[in-house]
Amino acid sequence: MEHSSEPYNLVTPIGLLGLGVVGSAVVKAIETREKLGDSRVSLDVVASVVRDASVKRDVPVDSSKISTDPNSVIVNPEIRIVVELMGGETPAFEFISRALQAGKHVVTANKEVMSKRGSELLTTARTHGVHLLYEASVAGGIPIIGPLMNDLSANKIMSIRGIINGTTNFILTKMAHEGADFDDVLSEAQTLGYAEADPTADIDGFDAMYKLSVLARLAYQTEVPVESIYREGITKIHAKDFRYARELGYTIKLLGVVQANQNLGLLPRVHPALVPLGEPMASVNGVLNAVEVEGDLVGSLWFQGPGAGPNPTASAIIGDIHKIATEAVGKQIIRKELEPFVIASMEGHKCQYYIRITADDRPGVLANVARVLGDAEISIKSVLQKDTDVDNNRADLVIMTHPARESNMQSAVGSIRALDTVACFDSLIRVETYNS
Amino acid sequence: MEHSSEPYNLVTPIGLLGLGVVGSAVVKAIETREKLGDSRVSLDVVASVVRDASVKRDVPVDSSKISTDPNSVIVNPEIRIVVELMGGETPAFEFISRALQAGKHVVTANKEVMSKRGSELLTTARTHGVHLLYEASVAGGIPIIGPLMNDLSANKIMSIRGIINGTTNFILTKMAHEGADFDDVLSEAQTLGYAEADPTADIDGFDAMYKLSVLARLAYQTEVPVESIYREGITKIHAKDFRYARELGYTIKLLGVVQANQNLGLLPRVHPALVPLGEPMASVNGVLNAVEVEGDLVGSLWFQGPGAGPNPTASAIIGDIHKIATEAVGKQIIRKELEPFVIASMEGHKCQYYIRITADDRPGVLANVARVLGDAEISIKSVLQKDTDVDNNRADLVIMTHPARESNMQSAVGSIRALDTVACFDSLIRVETYNS
Numbered sequence: 013m014e015h016s017s018e019p020y021n022l023v024t025p026i027g028l029l030g031l032g033v034v035g036s037a038v039v040k041a042i043e044t045r046e047k048l049g050d051s052r053v054s055l056d057v058v059a060s061v062v063r064d065a066s067v068k069r070d071v072p073v074d075s076s077k078i079s080t081d082p083n084s085v086i087v088n089p090e091i092r093i094v095v096e097l098m099g100g101e102t103p104a105f106e107f108i109s110r111a112l113q114a115g116k117h118v119v120t121a122n123k124e125v126m127s128k129r130g131s132e133l134l135t136t137a138r139t140h141g142v143h144l145l146y147e148a149s150v151a152g153g154i155p156i157i158g159p160l161m162n163d164l165s166a167n168k169i170m171s172i173r174g175i176i177n178g179t180t181n182f183i184l185t186k187m188a189h190e191g192a193d194f195d196d197v198l199s200e201a202q203t204l205g206y207a208e209a210d211p212t213a214d215i216d217g218f219d220a221m222y223k224l225s226v227l228a229r230l231a232y233q234t235e236v237p238v239e240s241i242y243r244e245g246i247t248k249i250h251a252k253d254f255r256y257a258r259e260l261g262y263t264i265k266l267l268g269v270v271q272a273n274q275n276l277g278l279l280p281r282v283h284p285a286l287v288p289l290g291e292p293m294a295s296v297n298g299v300l301n302a303v304e305v306e307g308d309l310v311g312s313l314w315f316q317g318p319g320a321g322p323n324p325t326a327s328a329i330i331g332d333i334h335k336i337a338t339e340a341v342g343k344q345i346i347r348k349e350l351e352p353f354v355i356a357s358m359e360g361h362k363c364q365y366y367i368r369i370t371a372d373d374r375p376g377v378l379a380n381v382a383r384v385l386g387d388a389e390i391s392i393k394s395v396l397q398k399d400t401d402v403d404n405n406r407a408d409l410v411i412m413t414h415p416a417r418e419s420n421m422q423s424a425v426g427s428i429r430a431l432d433t434v435a436c437f438d439s440l441i442r443v444e445t446y447n448s
Numbered sequence: 449m450e451h452s453s454e455p456y457n458l459v460t461p462i463g464l465l466g467l468g469v470v471g472s473a474v475v476k477a478i479e480t481r482e483k484l485g486d487s488r489v490s491l492d493v494v495a496s497v498v499r500d501a502s503v504k505r506d507v508p509v510d511s512s513k514i515s516t517d518p519n520s521v522i523v524n525p526e527i528r529i530v531v532e533l534m535g536g537e538t539p540a541f542e543f544i545s546r547a548l549q550a551g552k553h554v555v556t557a558n559k560e561v562m563s564k565r566g567s568e569l570l571t572t573a574r575t576h577g578v579h580l581l582y583e584a585s586v587a588g589g590i591p592i593i594g595p596l597m598n599d600l601s602a603n604k605i606m607s608i609r610g611i612i613n614g615t616t617n618f619i620l621t622k623m624a625h626e627g628a629d630f631d632d633v634l635s636e637a638q639t640l641g642y643a644e645a646d647p648t649a650d651i652d653g654f655d656a657m658y659k660l661s662v663l664a665r666l667a668y669q670t671e672v673p674v675e676s677i678y679r680e681g682i683t684k685i686h687a688k689d690f691r692y693a694r695e696l697g698y699t700i701k702l703l704g705v706v707q708a709n710q711n712l713g714l715l716p717r718v719h720p721a722l723v724p725l726g727e728p729m730a731s732v733n734g735v736l737n738a739v740e741v742e743g744d745l746v747g748s749l750w751f752q753g754p755g756a757g758p759n760p761t762a763s764a765i766i767g768d769i770h771k772i773a774t775e776a777v778g779k780q781i782i783r784k785e786l787e788p789f790v791i792a793s794m795e796g797h798k799c800q801y802y803i804r805i806t807a808d809d810r811p812g813v814l815a816n817v818a819r820v821l822g823d824a825e826i827s828i829k830s831v832l833q834k835d836t837d838v839d840n841n842r843a844d845l846v847i848m849t850h851p852a853r854e855s856n857m858q859s860a861v862g863s864i865r866a867l868d869t870v871a872c873f874d875s876l877i878r879v880e881t882y883n884s
Binding site: 037041045147153154155158159161162163164165166167292295302307309310311312313314315316317318321323324326327328329330331333334335338339340341342343 | 589591603728770
């Protein structure tokens with residue numbers, strides 16, 4: 013398959029499943045490039061499938077090329093590459109499968125289907141001798157799938173750590189900078205279009221979980237089912253946690269992390285974490301995404317950019333289309349039989365913890381809490397007493413622990429909750445551990 | 449060239465031109481992967497060419513596979529991929545050309561030959577239906593060539609701005625943090641092996657210029673001859689410039705920048721610059737490299753990591769080898785005839801300037817300097833008078849200007865030097881302009 017020395021300027025016919033904001037951005041970007049004559053390869057949007065053909069669309073697509081019939085794209089003999097932009101598992105899984113079976117290459121931005129059914133789909137692609145690319149499914153316009161698939165393939169990946177959900181990062185950044193409450197910032201994010209009407213997928217960490225699963229499978233060439241990923245959202249974080257965290261030298265971010273540990277296996281986790289203010293991750297603000305990849309040869313790499321938005325996503329999608337059109341997609345490598353990674357449970361995770369408790373403001377309370385932690389073999393690093401409420405005789409107790417095991421901490425949490433002197437166990441946030 | 453559904457596990461035979469620290473790291477990394485059976489593709493180092501075969505080498509290579517005869521690799525019929533790690537233009541250009549002509553793919557880490565002769569070599573590769581990859585030639589282990597070549601191909605690149613020389617960044621970081629003088633830090637860098645015995649290529653900006661030329665050609669698909677790049681090194685920067693810069697809210701970095709401007713064309717430049725302390729670029733310290741790419745679709749992307757070192761470089765080299773072995777290299781696209789970019793001259797560049805002058809400490813001196821600047825249509829933004837030397841009746845005058853044209857500034861510099869009251873024109877450093 014040595015490439016020819018001839019200019020490569022055949023028109024590549026593509027079809028779109030979905031013509032919403034991302035689909036429209038893809039069509040417009042293609043159109044602009046075609047007009048200027050400066051695209052690397054010539055693309056022609058032959059057909060688009062939409063849910064409702066009567067919707068007015070601000071895209072340069074002839075209405076005759078828009079249909080509600082998925083088959084007008086999936087089995088259209090004219091189409092070489094199908095671009096799936098519907099999102100969700102159903103019916104995307106079926107449509108992608110059928111397109112691959114029909115011998116079409118597929119480019120998708122769909123993290124949910126790639127996390128839940130990606131292995132099946134990649135197998136189908138291989139079986140039918142076609143490509144399935146998904147750069148746009150993780151971290152928007154940031155090239156991260158491509159580098160993991162190709163540029164970094166010499167490395168054993170030690171860890172991947174990222175801010176891979178723009179909505180929650182927008183919310184957490186606002187909370188950190190403005191001292192605002194979660195609900196208020198969520199409403200604002202919804203008004204601005206940064207959060208959906210039903211924000212569950214973002215704020216409960218599902219979106220980050222899907223993306224982490226996709227990254228982990230690729231980096232470790234092993235199945236990382238979404239069910240195996242520890243997941244915790246950001247809804248329980250309060251404005252005062254940011255205030256106390258800052259006093260301790262941290263901010264709070266929703267991280268997706270997967271680390272390979274020789275003894276424990278692979279631990280994938282999505283949860284809010286205290287990040288030291290000096291770490292670059294602490295300065296990734298607003299809807300930006302960032303991914304830190306640590307490889308045994310290359311060391312620590314940092315990728316940062318817009319994690320969402322129609323144009324950054326279109327950049328990733330068209331990049332994938334170009335790769336297929338220019339034959340820049342390699343064979344899917346099936347590695348020699350290796351022992352598959354064990355997916356570790358969160359129980360064995362070890363880190364420092366930030367604890368916030370509303371407790372009675374009287375002598376002996378801290379001693380009680382400290383005893384419970386000590387019984388669970390958790391040492392206290394520092395304690396702050398804050399926001400004393402004289403009327404109710406209450407105060408905030410903010411405790412930073414030394415590194416402790418998750419299982420020990422969970423049992424301690426139960427015991428602390430049961431203490432008479434503790435009115436409320438408000439927050440338990442893990443502190444992210446950096447080697448440096 | 450649809451890929452097959454079979455596992456791809458043929459052994460790919462490679463040959464090395466050069467077996468120094470990077471070559472040894474490549475061999476060791478391949479060996480480790482082969483032993484563990486976890487490499488994506490099986491590689492076999494069939495032959496290596498060295499300058500002096502009698503040198504003891506700490507690499508797992510049989511001495512029978514080491515030769516001083518370049519032909520043992522270049523025209524060896526067993527070898528499929530030639531890895532060039534000699535550096536420099538001569539004889540690397542000839543060796544790479546001959547290997548390509550002999551039908552071998554070539555992977556190189558050589559920025560000098562890729563900047564000076566890259567177009568010829570890429571044409572030779574295309575003519576002979578083979579690949580020439582060069583990820584390792586720029587920014588060490590950071591994937592930047594791959595993303596520009598593939599992942600970001602949908603974008604019109606607006607600008608590339610980077611810290612792409614680790615040696616100078618190490619020196620500037622030390623100077624900034626320790627208030628040390630250039631000569632002292634250079635000696636230290638040489639002792640630590642971060643700077644060569646002859647440091648010219650690094651400290652005078654040649655290395656960064658080569659890398660910028662390679663990035664610019666790829667990003668803009670146009671020739672950017674090294675002679676067309678404005679280049680200025682770091683030797684004239686003094687410890688006090690860092691002190692004054694910090695007072696003004698900046699640090700000093702050696703930047704390589706190329707920007708596309710519709711009216712002026714493409715302006716490639718390598719020079720020290722004042723970078724606002726709040727910009728991420730200001731926090732890229734030590735031997736780290738960072739590259740910021742701005743694309744019209746994707747917006748601003750940030751890549752950071754180890755810009756040099758045997759293992760990061762080996763990561764990039766083996767990544768390129770894997771791409772060839774797995775057929776993940778696309779056709780070289782020859783775009784439709786476009787108007788080539790004009791390479792703009794530095795004359796038209798506009799930015800703020802930092803000026804440091806040693807002047808007589810008496811009334812009227814600033815007025816003289818201000819008049820000269822005003823005559824050149826340059827307004828002053830701020831002035832600091834520093835380090836008054838009472839004995840000699842001298843003081844440092846530190847002037848920050850508003851944005852001005854380079855040509856105006858250069859004529860003003862001449863006039864200021866000619867002033868009786870100015871003992872020495874010490875520093876002229878451009879301030880890098882960020883949109884945000």
